[in-house]
Amino acid sequence: MQFMLLFSRQGKLRLQKWYVPLSDKEKKKITRELVQTVLARKPKMCSFLEWRDLKVVYKRYASLYFCCAIENQDNELITLEIIHRYVELLDKYFGSVCELDIIFNFEKAYFILDEFLLGGEAQDTSKKNVLKAIEQADLLQECCMTDTVSQSFSMV
């Protein structure tokens, strides 16, 4: 996978994960163009499109578009499953996830993504394992904060 973008139906970016080195300017350009292209697609169209020299796989979940750019030799159908798995993870973590959860807790969405994918590939195919790891890391975060007395409960 080269990158993953999450954006709303109005085209607002909610998450961007890049697995290839690009300048900020290039990232902005790609994001803008791709978001436009995907939003222009009609509901009856398939989830795949060729864009520049990449394959783009996208799926809409409620008000959010999940969009991945994959290489030519990657399997589009399994990428749909990867997207679905990520959504399931978010859902389990936040409890019936909605766009607002991702807006207000974007850093957590990133943490979950980074526990599921590394360098664009799935690290663990077990939902349980990924969620357990996140849980533990969250605990660790809380632990280290309660160590120092003067900290308030939520550091962030």
Next chain:
Amino acid sequence: MPAPIRLRELIRTIRTARTQAEEREMIQKECAAIRSSFREEDNTYRCRNVAKLLYMHMLGYPAHFGQLECLKLIASQKFTDKRIGYLGAMLLLDERQDVHLLMTNCIKNDLNHSTQYVQGLALCTLGCMGSSEMCRDLAGEVEKLLKTSNSYLRKKAALCAVHVIRKVPELMEMFLPATKNLLSEKNHGVLHTSVVLLTEMCERSPDMLLHFRKLVPQLVRILKNLIMSGYSPEHDVSGISDPFLQVRILRLLRILGRSDDDSSEAMNDILAQVATNTETSKNVGNAILYETVLTIMDIKSESGLRVLAINILGRFLLNNDKNIRYVALTSLLKTVQTDHNAVQRHRSTIVDCLKDLDVSIKRRAMELSFALVNGNNIRGMMKELLYFLDSCDPEFKADCASGVFLAAEKYAPSKRWHIDTIMRVLTTAGSYVRDDSVPNLIQLITNSVEMHAYTVQRLYKALLDDISQQPLVQVSSWCIGEYGDLLVSGQCEEEEPIQVTEDEVLDVLEGLLVSNLSTPVTRGYSLTAIMKLSTRFSSINRIKKVVSIYGSSIDVELQQRAVEYNALFKKYDHMRPALLERMPIMEKTASNVHTMFFGGYVWYYFFTLNCAFLSLAIPPMTAYSKNGLKIEFTFERANPNPNIAVITIHATNTTEADMTEFVFQAAVPKVSHDLSVTFVLEWPSQSPDLNPIENLWRELKVRVAQQQPQNITALEEICMEEWAKIPATVCENFVKTYRKCLTSVIDNIYRNFWTIKRT
């Protein structure tokens, strides 16, 4: 100093902004606060501030001043700090800036941290954005972690290694020992990432590929267990056990089995098993089938298996899910060359996909349809494809038109069908036809000698309807110029001949010249066509008038042509018929350069180029020197007008024999509108053959030889005698035939004149 506001509160506040300006104001205010907080080296709230910065960065605002702060967070001992710090690094830093190298030491330390979650953060960051330098420095640490028994770290290390190898391929060797027993792991996470690592190594290095081929039996076994094993809740997706792992294994098998008979044979059974047993009701199952099909088609599988694969694709084509249909078309396109017959069986389904609503599916179906066209199905297929051409989106028309032309050229059942098809394309998608199709079509029409009358008639009628589609107009003009006489004399056999007068034809062509719809190229075609008709029609005066009017056209190209044609009327009228006669049948391929010379002639071809850019002095160059033929180019400025560059070509034959069939072709790029090609026939003083006096010398030689002089004095006497005896009639004859001789020489040269193509 009040505590900086919390992240979530900031988000809430920013979302209340009603305008872009309001949002910008809030952001600027907060940025200022954050900046001063950074300046004060506030350790307590650094994490909070960076998190807010990351949010603002996502909204599109600059956040580079937070880069160093991310590094400080990474270096902190607190897990919270590290978490946000690494996230910030991945979002804000990029390998182009040297700043990122400062991370290297921190990552190194964290890779050896006592807490696995910290190690995990480091591995993740390195594997996501590590530059080549960082990878070089830290590869050793990654390799160490690849050998750990902690599966949480091992799986991450494997993917990190993939990234390292991608960035620094030379380091691949170093990971080889660690891969030894990766596949014996029970943990699916490690298995999955290991397969990814092995795939990467095999794809990059043929040696690795050979080395890992021995893993095929083990991979087959793992795959088999996945399929046969009962329900495993941890890895189950819609009743299928760990589809992600299955797909990755299938992909690795594909790479290992490619071009290797033994490996391919070893995986035959499992592939058949997966292909037949996988549940196809959900996307997951189809994803696995898709990967299986790709593998079957790529390795050396037996034919039964290949047919099975294509049938799976055929079933995919009928699936309700458009994603599946799309994937089927893509795969069929890949296999259509190798398994043509099998794919042919699904032709009608494929053609139906031309009517699909989805753009990507339509494109795939179109490409596949063209690949399936053959001599047997050409008529039926063309009907469908022409219908598609009529109704498809503009983005397809150019490709579709080209495809139709190609298919028609290869498989046309008859010349008439071919020309009808071309006409159909030109009339329905004429403006999308590619530039190079016009010369190709002209060549096709020229070579279909018996269809000339029919073609010109149909093209003429098309012109009456619509003059907006330039390629159609260009081909039509050209045809009318060539075959206008057939049009006027009503010689069409294939269909009812139309009644049209010379004046009507000239009206149409002149109409093209003045129309706003015509491009300059089209106007050029029209003018030339009108000129050609001067030898085919009787209304020469009208044509002369048109040509002279355009002699002062502001379009330089048109003006130049008109001036030259004018010259043809005035000075070279005797050459006009020969110059404008019917084009001969053209060879498609460029002929080799043979040379046509008469004895040791040197032809001078003068080219005048009105190109302003030829400002530098160019030294002469030898373009060709082989087998006694030498061609040299010299460049100089014309004397009165320095804006004109004169390129002279000297062609010399230094062999004793004549060289025949010299063909000269000049291809002129579009950029230089102002190209004037003038042939000036000249020959140097010492060259004999075309000088009529030569014939007279020969005559004298023969007569003198008959007298058989014995000495020099006798020779002189006899010469003077015989010279006086040569009757005037003989001389007259030489002069008469000389004209004919010259004309035929010029004919041959001017035939080549017309092969100057504009590219």
